Amino acid sequence: MEDKGAFLARALALLEQLVAFPTVPDASTLDLIDFCGDYLAAYGVESHRVPSPDGRHAALYATIGPRCPGGVVLSGHVDVVPIEGQVWTSDPWRLTERDGRLYGRGSCDMKGFIALMLAAVPELRAAPLARPVHLALSYDEEVGFAGAHRLVPVLKQSLPMPQAVIVGEPTRHQIVNGHKAYAELETRLRGHAIHSGRADLGVSAVTMAARLIGRIDEMDRENAARAAARPPLFQPNYTTLHCGRMEGGVAASTVAAHAWFSTDIRAVPWEKADDYIDRLRRIAADIEAEMRATHSGCGLDMRVIVNVPGLSPEGDQSATALAQKLLPRAALTTVAYGTEAGLFQRAGWSSVVCGPGDILQAHRPDEYIERAELVAGVDVLTRLTQALC
Template sequence: MTPKDILAKLVSFPTIPAVSNLDLIGWVGDYLARHSVPFTLIPSPDGTKANLFATIGPDVPGGVVLSGHTDVVPVDGQTWASDPFTLTLRGDKLYGRGTCDMKGFDAVALALVPDMLAAGLKRPIHLALSYDEEIGCLGAPLMVERMVADGLRPAAVIVGEPSRMKVVSAHKSGLRYWVKVTGKSVHSSRIDTGVSAVMVAARLVTWHDDRLRRNAAQADKSNPFEPPYTTLHCGTIEGGTAPNITAEHCRFTAEIRAIPSEDGEALLDEFRQFVDRDVVPEMKRIAPESRVDIDVWTSVKGLRPEDNGVAEALARRLTGDNGTHVVAYGTEGGIFQAGGYSTVVCGPGDIAQAHQADEFIEEGEMVAAERFVRGIIAELAA
């Protein structure tokens, strides 16, 4: 099967977060079994999804992990010119949900399995396909834990997120959390006897905006990130029941995307201290039952530049890219790096296409990715 053949099959599985990826994983498993490639499934805690980890080549240290996720974002509310779950060629672009982010890379890696088997590899190539990357990199940590527990020591991990085959050596970390405010509901004419959860939440949202402005004002303009500082953002908010009733409940989502030289957890701790010191005591003086709860639901590790990193050197050698590239979006790269593995991001497609209606990947990007993976095969067979 060609990369395009496999991409068409992968796109046909609507692996949005609300849907299991087991049909896709089952198809990949059957494909690998037909080539006598052993693989392991690492299921989600509830068993509805799974990671797949496969090894081609000898059981020796070294080698390369080709890492990709199998999930895609939903298409709800988007207008597509063609069925998002049917691969469609128009001009030199392949359209479909996940073509760019990131089933294109997965398809190239899988299509070259026969070449890997025929190459006489002296060091192994590992395929690592995860679930639920799009909602917080939920699957990859289980896979990395398994790799570490099994004593696997690959020399490099290539995370094939769309970078137009540029070598990305760093990205920001990401924290996402709910802030839930419980106040006391009274008639607004006697607001002095109640606690408005909406108005408290407004103070907490403003805290995030203040820190964002502070970070922007203090930014090192030479920092290669765009923007060149740690960002804070509140994306959704809901609360209250009527204009003349102090809101008993309000909640909002917030996120922190920290540059590698800064600690997002430390900034979250600063927020917690503000809440505990300056906000909650005032609430409780009026209504002892009032409270603020902060629930972290996503924590994605950042990717740091490595001194003399094996993965970076390999990717630069094969792509000829000697530029310095960092990205603001998160990947599973930081999870592999935290597990002790040298890691870079390098994959086909443009991140600008990710999550968009009429998502596409250019055929030339698929060709470049195939050339890159063939270079890895040649390196490990030498």
């Protein structure tokens, strides 16, 4: 086996290069994918791309070792959240180390794990692997999961059945075997504007939006009231519904012609976000009918922006068992945020979430990952390589 110091040095150098790619939502990820493909090719590893419909992005996957069942998929997303509106004390696109912390956008979420994946390639290539390691990189995870939605079916069709998928989101190497589903909706309403002195002749899009938001809040409170009936697996231990943004109207003296709002649904694994979406559509249809009864030009459109399945705890199934073998002291836990692991599990592949870094450092100004977390990641991937030989 290679000296772990060389492994770590390679991971640090790769992380510095990865952070320098500003892969925010509005930017193409192709330059970073080119970099990863060239890096793999330099070690004799063939990679494959799954392009986005607009050609501005591509997912990438590669296999190291024999093409046989029972391998392990290491999965990460290359996109990062924006820096606008944040005050950084160092350049977010240049990896900066201070007091054992490596600062830079995406260093924690989740280019640290991708750097470790890539840094493991020479060791994987040199090892007598009896089962393969599959590397998978997606795009658009932070805004819509479009990359994984396109990548996972291709992997399902192209790769032998793996033993496990490890999605390397930052968990401080605790083993996450369950998380909530995530759906985001956008609802737009068309009212009928008129002077507020004759508000009785108009239809306020703002008022009707508020009525629907009120029903959404009722669902959330009903779920909270029922939460105590189940063993606590999540915080909070129920499906939450939340409206994070709302805009509408032009003046206090004008009945609002337009309004829109967002809805965030975080569904526990024993419930389906789709059921809540269907319920909201029925309520919205009743509200739209009421609006049109006053003025035929009124209307309501509800659009699903994101809909990603949750991750259901699998007990001692293969992914969890493998992760516990690699990290015997790690806790099994669940989280309220969503990941791409639910898409892999829905495809029939046993999955867990486990990676370096702390999720509390993600998305914030001065995002960082601790050097010690990368050291731990080197140990995990070294043990994984040994387990597959």
